[in-house]
Amino acid sequence: MGPNMFKVRFLSKAYVKPKKSLGKKFCQLVTFDLPYLSVQYTQKILIYRGVEFEDMVEKLKDGLSVVLQDFYQLAGNLGKDQDGVLRVEYDDDSNGVEVVVASMEARTVSELMAAESANDLINLVPLTGVYNLEGFHRPLLAIQLTKLKDGLVLGCAFNHGVLDGTSMWHFMTSWANTCNRSQTLLIPPFLNRTAARNSRVPFNFQPPKQDLPLVRDKIFKFSNFKIEEMKSIVNLNPSDTSNPISTFQALSSHAWRAITRARQLKQDDHSVLTVFADIRKRINPPMPKTYFGNLIQAAFAVSTVGLLLTQPPLYSAKLIQKAIGLKDAKDIDETSKLFERSPKIFRLEDAGPNSVLMASSPRFEIYNVDFGWGRPESVRSGINNRFDGMVFLHEGKSGGKSIDVDISLPANTMQKLEADKEFLMEP
Numbered sequence: 001m002g003p004n005m006f007k008v009r010f011l012s013k014a015y016v017k018p019k020k021s022l023g024k025k026f027c028q029l030v031t032f033d034l035p036y037l038s039v040q041y042t043q044k045i046l047i048y049r050g051v052e053f054e055d056m057v058e059k060l061k062d063g064l065s066v067v068l069q070d071f072y073q074l075a076g077n078l079g080k081d082q083d084g085v086l087r088v089e090y091d092d093d094s095n096g097v098e099v100v101v102a103s104m105e106a107r108t109v110s111e112l113m114a115a116e117s118a119n120d121l122i123n124l125v126p127l128t129g130v131y132n133l134e135g136f137h138r139p140l141l142a143i144q145l146t147k148l149k150d151g152l153v154l155g156c157a158f159n160h161g162v163l164d165g166t167s168m169w170h171f172m173t174s175w176a177n178t179c180n181r182s183q184t185l186l187i188p189p190f191l192n193r194t195a196a197r198n199s200r201v202p203f204n205f206q207p208p209k210q211d212l213p214l215v216r217d218k219i220f221k222f223s224n225f226k227i228e229e230m231k232s233i234v235n236l237n238p239s240d241t242s243n244p245i246s247t248f249q250a251l252s253s254h255a256w257r258a259i260t261r262a263r264q265l266k267q268d269d270h271s272v273l274t275v276f277a278d279i280r281k282r283i284n285p286p287m288p289k290t291y292f293g294n295l296i297q298a299a300f301a302v303s304t305v306g307l308l309l310t311q312p313p314l315y316s317a318k319l320i321q322k323a324i325g326l327k328d329a330k331d332i333d334e335t336s337k338l339f340e341r342s343p344k345i346f347r348l349e350d351a352g353p354n355s356v357l358m359a360s361s362p363r364f365e366i367y368n369v370d371f372g373w374g375r376p377e378s379v380r381s382g383i384n385n386r387f388d389g390m391v392f393l394h395e396g397k398s399g400g401k402s403i404d405v406d407i408s409l410p411a412n413t414m415q416k417l418e419a420d421k422e423f424l425m426e427p
Contacts, residue, residue, distance in 0.1 A: 006112070008102040008123045008146055015139075016061055017075055017096035018068040024091040026081075027073055027191060029161065031199040031336045032279075033294045034086070037135075037161035038205065038345035041127045041142075042168065043382025046154040046366075049109050050373040053147040057101055060145065060154075060371060063179035064097060070188045071171050073162060073292065078135035084202035088140070088162060098142040100126060109151040109377055118217050118383045118406075125155030125382045132161040133205065155382070164294040166278060169364045180372035189292035196287050196295060197336060205345045215386055215408040218418070222251070224400035226425045230254055234317045245317045247401055248275075248362070248393075249324070253317035255391055255405060256301075256356050258423035260308055262409070262416040263354060267306035271354040273320060275299050277327045278361075284329040297332055299323040305354075356389045362403045366395050381406055388413075 050056055068075050075097050076090030104124075115121055122128055126142035140162050144155040158168050167189065174186055222230070227247060234245040234253065245253075256273045265271070276296040280287045287295060301319040308316055351357050366379045381392040386408040396402025409417060417423060 005120055006104060006107060006115070006123055008104045011101045011103055013098065013100045014061070015096040016064045016068065016099055017092070017094070018072050019065040020069055021092050022069070022072055022090065025072060025076070025089070026079075027088040028081070028194060028200070029086040029088065030193045030197045030293070031201060031340055032197060032297070033161055033193070034201060034203055034343060035339065035346045036164075036294060037086075037132045037203070038347070039132060039160055040384035041130050041132060041157040042160045042165075043125045043127070043384045044156050044158075044168075045121055045125050045380040045382060046156075046369060046376040047109055047112055047151065047378045047380075048154065048371075048373060048376055049151045051150060053152055056152050056371070056373065057145050059179050061099060063175055063371070064099070064143075067171070067175045067178045068097065071174070071292070073191070074141040074158075074171065076140060077137070078133075078140070078159075078161070083200065084204060085200045086161075086203050095139060098126065098139040100142070100144045101147075102144060103147040104153075105147050105149050108149045112148070112153065113378050116218065118381060118386065121380060122383050124153045125157060127157035128383055130157070130384075132159045135159045135161060151377070157382070157384075160294070162294075163292060164278075164296045165360055165364060166280070166289065166295070167292045169366065169369075170290060170292070172369050173365070176369045176371045180370055187290050190288050190290045191292050193291075193293045195285075196283060196291065196293070199336070199340055201340050201343055203343060213387055213410070215388055215390075216411045216414045217386055217406060217408040218414060219380075220405045220407065220424070221396060222403050222405060222425070223396070223398070224402045227251065227401040227403060229425065234314045236314075242318075243321065245314070245321060247403075249317050249320045250313075251362075251393070251403060251405070252320050252358050253313050254423070255358070255407070256316055256320075257308060257313065258417060258420055259356050259389060259407070259409065259413075260305055260354065261420060261423075262413045264416070265305045265354055267304065269305045269354060271303060271305055271308060271356070272351065273301040273316075274351050274355060274357045275301075275320065275324060276359065277324050279327060279332055282327055282329060283332055297327060297335060299327050351389070354389075356391060358391050358393060359385075360392045360394060362393045362395045362401075364395060367397055367399075
């Protein structure tokens with residue numbers, strides 16, 4: 001199966017703006033936003049059942065115009081002030097959010113659910129291969145609504161230079177609750193980025209010229225039972241002074257070790273695991289959960305391959321726990337000052353040698369995005385930003401602590417991972 005498997009017919013393109021006039025708005029980007037301008041747009045694909053496609057489209061567009069009154073930055077573009085400092089610019093003449101309507105009405109929800117690779121779904125989500133720095137002339141949010149025989153596909157591409165995963169799912173939930181007229185309290189975004197860090201960093205880089213390597217991607221589903229077993233293994237003999245290993249740390253350790261085994265590296269090679277810590281409560285002063293923008297910062301765990309694979313899982317889990325724990329206000333400030341003195345764009349090789357990079361989070365309640373016709377049948381990441389060692393974590397549809405682990409690796413390495421019974425937790 002490949003991208004030609006799911007061909008779509010494009011029907012229309014429109015732009016959606018906030019329902020009421022807002023005038024001119026400017027929002028300065030800060031240090032925490034800038035590193036992500038050089039990666040590609042974040043793509044998410046949500047698949048729903050339903051047969052009233054035209055009604056669903058109108059409901060989505062109308063709800064979008066309402067929710068953009070608070071999340072108006074997504075209807076703007078990137079710009080610069082007189083000092084070359086990047087900002088989001090919005091006025092009533094801005095294009096708004098791009099909404100494409102397409103059809104693939106011979107296909108069913110079940111057929112899409114059976115798609116193994118993000119490459120099979122490439123025609124269902126906008127802005128493939130587009131970098132966030134292109135947001136000067138590209139929409140900061142682009143949406144594609146594709147008609148199926150028995151459902152609808154909602155493909156979204158968000159500019160990561162403008163928001164992180166927490167903000168993205170806050171927007172998606174707010175949009176859904178607006179459409180379904182939920183009684184859930186809609187909490188508006190906190191839009192003052194300079195409250196987190198009032199930094200003015202001129203930024204003059206061009207989009208990086210880098211070709212993403214060819215990789216295979218596959219989703220490995222870990223049930224609630226397997227996640228609990230994974231945690232119990234690393235927490236089997238905790239010391240009295242140690243903090244218990246969290247679900248995220250246990251799963252990251254599990255994936256790091258398995259991917260390293262599959263790569264068949266030398267014992268004295270080094271491997272780096274990169275995680276992105278949510279720092280809303282870690283900075284001084286702390287920011288609310290509704291802070292709109294990027295408030296994440298990379299933390300790195302490093303080990304030789306020999307130690308990583310010969311020590312028990314608690315060893316790597318503790319490395320991850322320590323790396324995240326070091327992200328206190330002092331460390332975040334020092335890391336930020338280093339970037340501000342010498343800003344640089346992030347390239348894939350910056351993740352480190354033999355790297356594994358954990359993206360997204362199983363804490364995001366992605367299956368609660370209900371626009372009024374039920375929960376999504378499936379939520380997937382698109383093809384953007386996939387390279388050797390990229391891992392997306394999503395909440396499992398079955399709920400509880402179940403997690404979908406979406407991994408990208410070269411084909412020969414993936415073949416070894418697929419046969420690794422320790423990773424799959426099979427007897």
